[in-house]
Amino acid sequence: MITNVRLRNFRRHVETDLKFESGVNFIEGENNAGKTSLFMAIEYALFGNVHGFRSQSALLNRVGSTIGVEVIFQGKDGMKYKLQRLHEITTRGNAKGHYTLKQVREDGEKYLLSSDFQDNPEEKLQLKLIELLGVSKRLFEVAVNVRQGEISGILDGAPTLDIVLGVSAASTAEKELRSIALGFEKEIKELPTIKASLEGFIVQQQNMEKQKETIDIDGLDIDKRINEFTDELERIGETRDAIKPVQVVMNELIKKHYEAGSMNNLISMHQGNLDDLGNEFGDIDTLVHEIDTLEGEMMSKSKTIDVIEVSQQTHVASLREYEQQLGNLIGMINRRSSITTANCEVCGANIDQTRVEQELKQWSQDRIRVESEITRTEEEISKLKSLAKEESHIKEELTRNKIFKQSKLEHMRELQSTIATNITNLKPVLGEMKELLASLIEEENKLKTIIPSIEIHQHTLEIDDWTTWRIIEYGGHYFKQITELETAENQIKVSLSYENENKRKLTIQKQELDINLMQLNERVADLTDKIILLNNRQAAADKLRRLSAVFKIIQKTLRDQSSTELAKHTLENHEELTGSKEFIDIKVDPAKYSVYVKPVDLNGQEVLASLYQGGGHKLLLGLAYKLAIIKLVTNPLFILLDEPTYGLDSTNKSNLFANITKVIPNSQLLIITHQLGGQIKDHRIEVVKQEKLSEVIIHA
Amino acid sequence: MSINIKDLVEKEIRDDPDLIDVATSIFEFVQYLLDDDDNLTKSGNLTSSAKSSLEERINHLIMPEESQ
Numbered sequence: 223m224i225t226n227v228r229l230r231n232f233r234r235h236v237e238t239d240l241k242f243e244s245g246v247n248f249i250e251g252e253n254n255a256g257k258t259s260l261f262m263a264i265e266y267a268l269f270g271n272v273h274g275f276r277s278q279s280a281l282l283n284r285v286g287s288t289i290g291v292e293v294i295f296q297g298k299d300g301m302k303y304k305l306q307r308l309h310e311i312t313t314r315g316n317a318k319g320h321y322t323l324k325q326v327r328e329d330g331e332k333y334l335l336s337s338d339f340q341d342n343p344e345e346k347l348q349l350k351l352i353e354l355l356g357v358s359k360r361l362f363e364v365a366v367n368v369r370q371g372e373i374s375g376i377l378d379g380a381p382t383l384d385i386v387l388g389v390s391a392a393s394t395a396e397k398e399l400r401s402i403a404l405g406f407e408k409e410i411k412e413l414p415t416i417k418a419s420l421e422g423f424i425v426q427q428q429n430m431e432k433q434k435e436t437i438d439i440d441g442l443d444i445d446k447r448i449n450e451f452t453d454e455l456e457r458i459g460e461t462r463d464a465i466k467p468v469q470v471v472m473n474e475l476i477k478k479h480y481e482a483g484s485m486n487n488l489i490s491m492h493q494g495n496l497d498d499l500g501n502e503f504g505d506i507d508t509l510v511h512e513i514d515t516l517e518g519e520m521m522s523k524s525k526t527i528d529v530i531e532v533s534q535q536t537h538v539a540s541l542r543e544y545e546q547q548l549g550n551l552i553g554m555i556n557r558r559s560s561i562t563t564a565n566c567e568v569c570g571a572n573i574d575q576t577r578v579e580q581e582l583k584q585w586s587q588d589r590i591r592v593e594s595e596i597t598r599t600e601e602e603i604s605k606l607k608s609l610a611k612e613e614s615h616i617k618e619e620l621t622r623n624k625i626f627k628q629s630k631l632e633h634m635r636e637l638q639s640t641i642a643t644n645i646t647n648l649k650p651v652l653g654e655m656k657e658l659l660a661s662l663i664e665e666e667n668k669l670k671t672i673i674p675s676i677e678i679h680q681h682t683l684e685i686d687d688w689t690t691w692r693i694i695e696y697g698g699h700y701f702k703q704i705t706e707l708e709t710a711e712n713q714i715k716v717s718l719s720y721e722n723e724n725k726r727k728l729t730i731q732k733q734e735l736d737i738n739l740m741q742l743n744e745r746v747a748d749l750t751d752k753i754i755l756l757n758n759r760q761a762a763a764d765k766l767r768r769l770s771a772v773f774k775i776i777q778k779t780l781r782d783q784s785s786t787e788l789a790k791h792t793l794e795n796h797e798e799l800t801g802s803k804e805f806i807d808i809k810v811d812p813a814k815y816s817v818y819v820k821p822v823d824l825n826g827q828e829v830l831a832s833l834y835q836g837g838g839h840k841l842l843l844g845l846a847y848k849l850a851i852i853k854l855v856t857n858p859l860f861i862l863l864d865e866p867t868y869g870l871d872s873t874n875k876s877n878l879f880a881n882i883t884k885v886i887p888n889s890q891l892l893i894i895t896h897q898l899g900g901q902i903k904d905h906r907i908e909v910v911k912q913e914k915l916s917e918v919i920i921h922a
Numbered sequence: 923m924s925i926n927i928k929d930l931v932e933k934e935i936r937d938d939p940d941l942i943d944v945a946t947s948i949f950e951f952v953q954y955l956l957d958d959d960d961n962l963t964k965s966g967n968l969t970s971s972a973k974s975s976l977e978e979r980i981n982h983l984i985m986p987e988e989s990q
């Protein structure tokens with residue numbers, strides 16, 4: 223039941239407050255006074271728009287910019303509710319709407335819904351209103367809001383009745399459920415294939431797990447062998463480390479041995495040389511004597527050469543004299559031979575020719591003698607020169623011999639000194655070496671005692687007893703052991719490398735297997751999810767199929783029952799409204815919902831209602847049909863009737879007003895009329911036209 | 923007598939109370955969609971948008987665990 227309606231800027235109503243009572247409420251007023259706007263306001267509040275109006279802006283009057291309607295009603299549960307709706311209209315005519323639905327209680331109001339805080343706010347409100355009022359938008363349009371001039375038209379049926387009666391909903395639900403089920407069933411067809419794939423994958427999974435276990439076992443074996451090899455290498459390393467000092471000492475020992483041997487040889491060699499030099503010391507004295515002899519001979523030769531040179535000089539001087547004599551003689555001879563005159567050209571004296579000839583003869587003889595002397599002297603000088611040369615040569619030979627011998631002597635003396643120095647120097651070194659050898663052997667012996675794992679021949683080596691072969695044999699013992707260890711180590715390293723390679727391959731194999739297994743697990747999980755999904759889809763499809771079948775039955779039931787019940791209620795309603803029985807029977811076509819009547823006066827002949835009767839009768843039958851629809855669909859809390867008596871005679875009008883509450887005794891009726899004529903005593907609301915606006919006067 | 927969908931559904935589905943509620947909810951939602959002309963094509967069928975909305979609602983009601 224609607225108890226209050228408030229309008230703000232709604233069409234002609236600037237601010238109108240209405241209060242309704244239970245039972246019949248009449249709204250009267252002259253034409254265009256704003257009566258129908260009150261029903262429009264209720265429709266607007268309930269559904270957000272008004273049939274025939276495209277936009278809310280068309281509902282706004284010229285006074286304000288916001289339209290608002292508040293409806294307070296009592297729901298099926300007996301509780302009071304307040305529905306407020308408004309639209310802000312922009313200057314461009316766009317409308318932005320809001321609503322709130324509150325429960326009105328004694329202790330205050332409680333918000334139930336608000337368009338500002340809901341998802342799908344209009345859907346929520348409509349479903350709530352169906353729950354609270356039993357009125358859907360379609361039912362409101364078809365039957366609850368009975369508009370002027372549309373009453374009798376319902377007799378030809380209305381396609382929307384299928385919707386109002388729920389037939390369309392059942393049909394649509396049946397089809398949609400079947401369609402969704404079909405979609406699911408199409409998906410489900412894959413299920414056996416997916417299950418087979420899953421089984422195959424699970425077998426693969428198990429095989430991979432087994433392979434993984436085998437790899438793990440192999441890995442453990444390899445790890446064990448690697449550990450063994452590593453331990454063995456460690457032991458070999460420890461042994462080698464233990465042997466290493468002995469090896470170092472042995473190497474040092476052998477090295478020193480050879481060095482000491484070399485040193486001994488060197489000393490022996492020098493000693494031999496020294497001895498040889500000692501043997502040759504006599505030779506040194508001979509050499510000194512020979513040098514002295516050579517010096518004597520050289521002195522003698524020098525004297526001889528001096529004598530020869532003196533003699534030579536004498537002969538040369540004689541030669542100069544002879545040559546001078548010869549020159550003088552030749553000159554005199556030449557001058558005497560050239561005298562052709564008898565007198566001297568200088569003094570003029572007479573020249574004695576005989577004397578001249580004698581002098582020439584004498585001088586020629588002297589010349590011959592002097593020339594002979596010159597020849598002889600020259601020969602003598604030549605001999606002396608030759609002799610001097612020979613002697614000089616001998617002297618030079620002696621000198622060279624002396625120098626050689628002196629050089630040899632110096633060399634021998636130097637060698638002697640060097641050897642002596644070497645022997646002097648080497649002797650302490652040799653001593654040190656021998657001491658070093660002794661300390662090395664001692665160290666070796668100490669090492670031997672602390673390495674029980676190494677079998678070492680226990681030698682007590684006296685330094686003097688050293689022999690090369692013993693050293694080599696002794697060192698060889700270590701070298702053999704080291705070689706054996708190295709061989710073993712190399713073999714183990716090869717084995718270890720082999721095992722490490724195996725381990726690496728095994729690790730790669732395991733990683734690949736893990737990746738494959740992970741991928742397989744993902745695929746198994748996907749397929750398992752898919753199977754769960756498809757199983758769920760199977761269950762859902764079964765439900766959908768079942769519900770679809772249910773709605774198919776409901777659809778038929780609704781259509782069949784509805785037409786029967788509508789016909790029955792229409793007949794009853796008509797009889798109540800008119801107070802008379804005009805029809806034997808009424809039928810409703812289940813396909814189109816058109817009404818057929820069997821009038822009393824046609825002896826049971828069935829005719830289409832809309833063709834049979836006049837306006838007033840059709841209006842009453844139409845109203846009876848509309849009320850039957852309402853009663854069939856819901857137990858209506860209120861009904862809006864806009865000019866339901868238009869075209870009725872006064873008798874039918876009176877009967878209608880008098881009997882309508884009998885037809886729907888539990889519903890509130892809001893009836894618009896301008897033909898009341900003061901005959902009704904119920905609650906009346908008068909709508910008065912005030913120029914372009916409306917005013918309401920409530921008559922309690 | 924007035925039409926009571928729940929009674930009709932219960933008559934057909936007696937063994938599954940949850941399914942009765944599901945059926946009633948589906949019916950109410952379809953009825954709500956059909957009540958608004960904006961959800962209908964000229965031939966009176968649901969628009970594709972309304973169909974999607976209905977399919978979503980049905981899936982939610984039939985398989986609530988998948989809708990979460």
